[in-house]
Amino acid sequence: MMASMSHRSRPALADLAALVVALDRDERRPLEERRKRDYVLGERLQSAGSGRLQAGLLWMEGVCASDPKMRQQREQARAVITWSNLFLTGLGVLAGLLAAFGALYYDGSGRVNVVAVLAVLVVLPSVFLLGFLLAALPARVVAWIPGMTAVGSVAQGVSLGKAGLWVLRRLPQEWREAVCSLAGQSAAHQKVYSGVQKWILLRWSQLFAVGFQAAALVATIWLVVFSDLAFGWSTTLTSGNVDQDARRLHAVTASMAMPWRWAVEASSPSVELIRESRYYRAVPSAISPEEAARLGGWWRFLVLAMAVYGLLPRIVTVLVAQHHFRTAVVLAFTAAPGLTAVLARLEQARVVGNAIEPEAAPGGAGDQGPALRETTQFAGNIPTWINWCLVPVEAAHLKNEFGARVVLTAGGGASLEEDEAVIEQLVAEKPAAVGILVKAWEPPLLEFVDFIQSLRRPLGSRCEITIVPVGVRTDGTLEPATRTHLEVWRRRMLQVGDPWLQVVGMPEEVSR
Amino acid sequence: MSEPVFAVVGHPNKGKSSLVATLARDATVAVSPEPGTTRRARRFPMRIDGQVLYTLTDTPGFQRARAALAWMKQHESNAASRPAVVARFVEQHAGEERFHDECELLRPILEGAGIIYVVDGASPYGPEYEAEMEILRWSGRPSMAIINPIGQPRFVEPWENALGQFFRVVRVIDVLKAPFSAQLELLRAFGHLAEAWREPLDRAATALLAHRRRQRENAARIIAELIAATLACYETRDLGPEADPQAYAAALEKTYRGSLRQLEGRARRAVEALYGYENLDRTEVDMELLETDLLSEESWLAFGLRQRDLVAVGAAGGAVAGGAFDVAVLGASFFAGTVIGGLAGGALGYFSSQKLAETKVLHQPLGGKRLRCGPTKNVQFPFVLLGRARLHHALVAARTHAQRTGLVVDNSAASSTISDTDKRRLAGIFGQLRRYELGSERYVAAVNELSSQIAHLLEADESLSGSSGG
Numbered sequence: 001m002m003a004s005m006s007h008r009s010r011p012a013l014a015d016l017a018a019l020v021v022a023l024d025r026d027e028r029r030p031l032e033e034r035r036k037r038d039y040v041l042g043e044r045l046q047s048a049g050s051g052r053l054q055a056g057l058l059w060m061e062g063v064c065a066s067d068p069k070m071r072q073q074r075e076q077a078r079a080v081i082t083w084s085n086l087f088l089t090g091l092g093v094l095a096g097l098l099a100a101f102g103a104l105y106y107d108g109s110g111r112v113n114v115v116a117v118l119a120v121l122v123v124l125p126s127v128f129l130l131g132f133l134l135a136a137l138p139a140r141v142v143a144w145i146p147g148m149t150a151v152g153s154v155a156q157g158v159s160l161g162k163a164g165l166w167v168l169r170r171l172p173q174e175w176r177e178a179v180c181s182l183a184g185q186s187a188a189h190q191k192v193y194s195g196v197q198k199w200i201l202l203r204w205s206q207l208f209a210v211g212f213q214a215a216a217l218v219a220t221i222w223l224v225v226f227s228d229l230a231f232g233w234s235t236t237l238t239s240g241n242v243d244q245d246a247r248r249l250h251a252v253t254a255s256m257a258m259p260w261r262w263a264v265e266a267s268s269p270s271v272e273l274i275r276e277s278r279y280y281r282a283v284p285s286a287i288s289p290e291e292a293a294r295l296g297g298w299w300r301f302l303v304l305a306m307a308v309y310g311l312l313p314r315i316v317t318v319l320v321a322q323h324h325f326r327t328a329v330v331l332a333f334t335a336a337p338g339l340t341a342v343l344a345r346l347e348q349a350r351v352v353g354n355a356i357e358p359e360a361a362p363g364g365a366g367d368q369g370p371a372l373r374e375t376t377q378f379a380g381n382i383p384t385w386i387n388w389c390l391v392p393v394e395a396a397h398l399k400n401e402f403g404a405r406v407v408l409t410a411g412g413g414a415s416l417e418e419d420e421a422v423i424e425q426l427v428a429e430k431p432a433a434v435g436i437l438v439k440a441w442e443p444p445l446l447e448f449v450d451f452i453q454s455l456r457r458p459l460g461s462r463c464e465i466t467i468v469p470v471g472v473r474t475d476g477t478l479e480p481a482t483r484t485h486l487e488v489w490r491r492r493m494l495q496v497g498d499p500w501l502q503v504v505g506m507p508e509e510v511s512r
Numbered sequence: 513m514s515e516p517v518f519a520v521v522g523h524p525n526k527g528k529s530s531l532v533a534t535l536a537r538d539a540t541v542a543v544s545p546e547p548g549t550t551r552r553a554r555r556f557p558m559r560i561d562g563q564v565l566y567t568l569t570d571t572p573g574f575q576r577a578r579a580a581l582a583w584m585k586q587h588e589s590n591a592a593s594r595p596a597v598v599a600r601f602v603e604q605h606a607g608e609e610r611f612h613d614e615c616e617l618l619r620p621i622l623e624g625a626g627i628i629y630v631v632d633g634a635s636p637y638g639p640e641y642e643a644e645m646e647i648l649r650w651s652g653r654p655s656m657a658i659i660n661p662i663g664q665p666r667f668v669e670p671w672e673n674a675l676g677q678f679f680r681v682v683r684v685i686d687v688l689k690a691p692f693s694a695q696l697e698l699l700r701a702f703g704h705l706a707e708a709w710r711e712p713l714d715r716a717a718t719a720l721l722a723h724r725r726r727q728r729e730n731a732a733r734i735i736a737e738l739i740a741a742t743l744a745c746y747e748t749r750d751l752g753p754e755a756d757p758q759a760y761a762a763a764l765e766k767t768y769r770g771s772l773r774q775l776e777g778r779a780r781r782a783v784e785a786l787y788g789y790e791n792l793d794r795t796e797v798d799m800e801l802l803e804t805d806l807l808s809e810e811s812w813l814a815f816g817l818r819q820r821d822l823v824a825v826g827a828a829g830g831a832v833a834g835g836a837f838d839v840a841v842l843g844a845s846f847f848a849g850t851v852i853g854g855l856a857g858g859a860l861g862y863f864s865s866q867k868l869a870e871t872k873v874l875h876q877p878l879g880g881k882r883l884r885c886g887p888t889k890n891v892q893f894p895f896v897l898l899g900r901a902r903l904h905h906a907l908v909a910a911r912t913h914a915q916r917t918g919l920v921v922d923n924s925a926a927s928s929t930i931s932d933t934d935k936r937r938l939a940g941i942f943g944q945l946r947r948y949e950l951g952s953e954r955y956v957a958a959v960n961e962l963s964s965q966i967a968h969l970l971e972a973d974e975s976l977s978g979s980s981g982g
Contacts, residue, residue: 354556441636446575
């Protein structure tokens with residue numbers, strides 16, 4: 001499936017319908033789900049960056065490949081669209097056969113009027129051809145011709161191409177809506193798909209016309225070959241001179257035969273044949289077998305006129321309509337609302353840096369811990385202090401502002417043995433309370449918790465330990481910790497579960 | 513050869529996860545001021561076009577570095593044995609809660625990862641970092657230090673002095689605000705840590721640059737489609753022949769503004785999703801319409817016909833009939849038949865359209881008034897829309913995935929830095945979008961051209977902000 005899709009270069013109508021359905025379904029799908037799917041598709045379709053059309057096609061193929069129901073429905077849409085083409089052509093064939101057998105009806109009692117045959121099988125289709133040409137005009141030209149918009153509306157309203165929509169009823173509801181929106185039956189997408197709407201109907205109408213002309217031609221040849229037709233002509237508009245009338249008609253038929261005169265001998269009926277084939281209802285005359293044989297000589301002219309003026313232009317118009325239809329489908333495909341977002345997701349899939357492992361649930365040190373108590377400021381007078389990790393402050397400042405008599409240092413660059421020595425020294429002093437100055441900007445590490453716990457055991461459970469996180473200005477003076485830092489410290493220390501352990505902020509006056 | 517792996521290590525809360533979120537473009541990485549948010553090493557392989565070019569590993573911070581180093585020192589015999597001692601440490605303490613974080617962060621390094629050591633340049637240097645830096649040095653792996661100022665970069669110099677003694681390469685980068693160019697430069701610097709890593713990292717940087725260009729082009733396309741859609745956007749309301757249009761004017765204008773807002777909002781979300789920001793909390797002031805006279809009134813008839821169509825068809829029909837009369841009298845009427853027939857046909861069309869409007873089928877009138885709001889004709893409107901979209905794009909493109917705050921688009925600061933040449937060119941395209949038939953080849957070509965012009969403007973915006981990387 002994936003291999004075959006890489007050969008596609010142009011979308012068909014069924015592909016466009018599939019795209020419309022897929023984009024429409026995407027609108028109802030959660031964004032995360034779309035993203036995940038397109039990441040997978042994007043990784044599989046690494047050539048997605050090769051152009052908007054190609055990338056869109058590849059994406060749509062990818063969606064169909066990953067969704068069997070979607071793929072099946074697209075095939076169904078493709079079949080139905082093919083059937084609608086065949087239906088319109090078949091309808092044309094039927095109409096062509098009826099028209100040809102009607103126009104060439106001959107029961108041997110009179111003659112087949114050549115003028116009537118030409119009118120039904122050549123002139124009338126040519127008038128309808130004019131309708132096609134008007135409808136095919138670009139909208140900007142139509143807008144400048146007064147009344148053309150109305151003519152266009154009426155022409156579209158009665159277009160034989162609309163018969164194709166009848167076949168589309170066989171599609172599932174969602175797809176029918178998509179195809180109908182492309183064919184102009186839904187107002188919501190009318191503007192985006194206006195090009196497709198116009199050419200889908202014109203193409204269908206031309207398929208009908210080709211069927212009509214081809215069937216009429218075949219029927220005429222059939223009647224010429226397998227039955228005897230005696231052609232004639234008749235008119236009231238006469239010059240009064242039989243020869244002159246014949247010469248006038250000959251001039252007309254000779255002009256009509258110009259396109260094939262170079263290739264076909266006896267390209268148009270002779271003046272004699274024209275004169276002989278004129279008939280008057282007022283002068284009934286029996287036809288001899290020789291006469292009947294001569295009057296059949298019109299057939300070559302008739303067949304060639306139908307082929308050149310009826311069938312050939314329709315083959316051209318169906319090819320023109322087909323070309324414009326394909327172009328319109330490509331344009332609509334690349335301009336489909338939502339495609340840009342899809343292509344952006346495919347592009348995202350080309351560069352993916354997401355984690356392999358899922359994010360671990362917060363735990364251990366990352367726990368939010370118990371509810372935060374209101375932060376209090378240091379107000380007491382603690383004689384014994386530990387400067388943890390060498391907060392950059394003078395010992396004299398600590399003595400003056402915090403009432404420190406003893407200042408010890410631990411943590412940071414000190415070894416674990418040196419930390420133990422500090423604990424031993426404190427135990428020897430048996431203080432009632434210990435203050436620990438810490439860097440507020442550094443988060444409390446487990447090795448600090450280890451130190452607190454090592455300190456608590458020899459000091460006893462009633463010795464109050466006060467932790468004061470502080471900040472440092474660029475000039476080296478202390479400043480109060482930010483509330484965020486204080487909260488971090490308090491939450492972490494609450495997890496230690498020591499009722500005689502507290503975290504307090506530094507008062508403003510101390511910082512000055 | 514396996515792809516290069518980089519372990520992002522350091523003290524807790526110094527921006528390791530932010531660096532990973534920025535470089536991996538993954539907004540789901542947990543970034544928190546709470547220490548110990550990252551408990552397990554997480555790998556972020558950078559897959560470009562299906563191939564992994566490098567992997568970043570986010571790790572927990574050191575918790576007991578001094579104790580770990582003490583153990584290593586006890587087991588060290590000489591400098592040559594140090595990498596093996598580090599390996600033995602991890603081997604012996606694997607599964608122990610005491611050294612869980614150290615083992616988690618050292619394991620990828622022992623498996624061959626390069627070391628990216630992150631510190632905060634807004635906080636003073638302290639001796640408590642030396643134990644962990646020493647352990648990293650003992651591992652013997654290629655390493656680099658990144659000074660990430662989380663705030664004012666007041667202490668960068670002392671950090672540079674200290675880190676220079678432990679790491680061969682030291683870089684300063686604010687990972688939260690790092691422009692795209694700085695991110696690419698950092699990646700290339702990673703590649704310089706080992707000869708074998710240079711090629712894949714250069715390739716990754718080149719691919720990311722190309723990816724960035726495509727993102728910009730896609731964003732330009734989204735903006736172009738937004739402008740095209742808003743220039744074509746209008747709302748109508750069909751009223752009966754007797755209804756007062758003014759009674760419906762305010763509601764219709766509100767609907768119209770709502771439609772424009774919806775179009776702009778959808779485009780904003782698409783641009784954000786393009787850069788990997790889904791569900792971004794955005795604050796933006798609504799767009800002004802710059803125009804008060806948006807309402808117009810016309811008549812409507814059933815079957816999509818307009819009054820002027822019926823008048824034109826009537827006049828043409830009358831003229832043809834009158835012309836036949838002129839021919840019949842061999843021109844003796846001096847075309848009076850054509851003129852009179854045309855006038856009579858036109859009048860008939862006019863009155864019949866009014867009659868048709870008053871006719872009711874199943875209690876529904878076949879015609880009446882059509883109140884229409886929009887599309888805006890203001891020449892400045894698309895420029896304002898573009899200016900807003902450019903500002904939004906610039907903010908989104910400059911954003912990193914480490915940022916967790918909402919996006920504030922201050923449109924009062926929106927600049928309209930468009931050269932006169934570009935302005936003329938854009939005005940021409942806006943005119944085409946207003947004139948051309950929607951969905952036509954020329955219309956699609958105009959949208960493509962607009963998209964291309966906007967891509968140039970977005971590129972210039974990014975070059976100014978230094979986030980283009982080019």
